[in-house]
Amino acid sequence: MAKRAVHRRARKVLGEEPVALVWCEIRKPIPTPPEDVHRAAGKGRLKPGRHWLLYVGAVVFFFVVIPMMLIDKVDGLFDPPSRGRGRGRAGGRRNEPRRDDPRRDDPANGVFDGDWNLTAGQLLLRWYGHSPNPKRLVMLARDRVCIATSPRRRLSPTKAGDFQAVSEFSFDEVRVEGEAGQPRGFATFRLCFADGSWLELGRLDEAEDADHFLRTVGG
Structure with a gap:
């Protein structure tokens, strides 16, 4: 209370x-x-x-997290391609019907x-x-x-x-x-x-x- x-x-x-x-x-x-x-x-x-911690989190994300993601992506470019890459994509979510959100009609x-x-x-x-x-x-x-x-x-x-x-x-x-x-x-x-x-x-x-x-x- x-x-x-x-x-x-x-x-x-x-x-x-x-x-x-x-x-x-x-x-x-x-x-x-x-x-x-x-x-x-x-x-x-x-x-x-916004609380000041949000800005601290944004700085950490841009200067720490993003560089680590880029480094990991660059390392992946030099890895040999794995077998079967891309299997099953034809039946992925990309082909699922788009669901309408009723809130889209409510501005x-x-x-x-x-x-x-x-x-x-x-x-x-x-x-x-x-x-x-x-x-x-x-x-x-x-x-x-x-x-x-x-x-x-x-x-x-x-x-x-x-x-x-x-x-x-x-x-x-x-x-x-x-x-x-x-x-x-x-x-x-x-x-x-x-x-x-x-x-x-x-x-x-x-x-x-x-x-x-x-x-x-x-x-």
């Missing part, structure tokens, strides 16, 4: 005890919006910030309803402008839903105490939909707005908080 610092900060942000709260993320990359829509929204970032990729001009789309356009960190804390109060985040690039969901509200919606403006008992690690919920738009969130942190949140919105 989230530490006391998180709940103490949540009470301060909301001005009351939260009914339920959960750390979550957008499960998939934000789709690319039309250029004019993105420009009108200020051309904010559409991807989370929004299941992230939101697809209309950038409605509430969910406008929220997405500014999602990472508030913070490069992918984590968001969704808090339910008695009469509203509050989305908060930490300005830091890195945070611990159990200890973060510097998050601040970035969006608030009354229950007349948004409805939270989710089901209790979803498989751990695959649970999702939706923010369904009054204009018909919706946004799906997942990667729920802190099992006890996630279970309580889903029971609350599912009941």
Whole structure:
């Protein structure tokens, strides 16, 4: 369960005890919006910030792994050809029928309803402008839903105490939909707005908080 610092900060942000709260993320990359829509929204970032270890891994890959692969390939050029090379290729996967991915027909990729001009789309356009960190804390109060985040690039969901509200919606403006008992690690919920738009969130942190949140919105 989230530490006391998180709940103490949540009470301060909301001005009351939260009914339920959960750390979550957008499960998939934000789709690319039309250029004019993105420009009108200020051309904010559409991807989370990357951890410095990712850049270290990229450097190691390009300067260590790739040279080793090239050396191995050069050594293979001088090896005698093995017998039967290429056997069975006629029946390989190359001839298998291509399977259609149903998500190819969904430009929004299941992230939101697809209309950038409605509430969910406008929220997405500014999602990472508030913070490069992918984590968001969704808090339910008695009469509203509050989305908060930490300005830091890195945070611990159990200890973060510097998050601040970035969006608030009354229950007349948004409805939270989710089901209790979803498989751990695959649970999702939706923010369904009054204009018909919706946004799906997942990667729920802190099992006890996630279970309580889903029971609350599912009941």
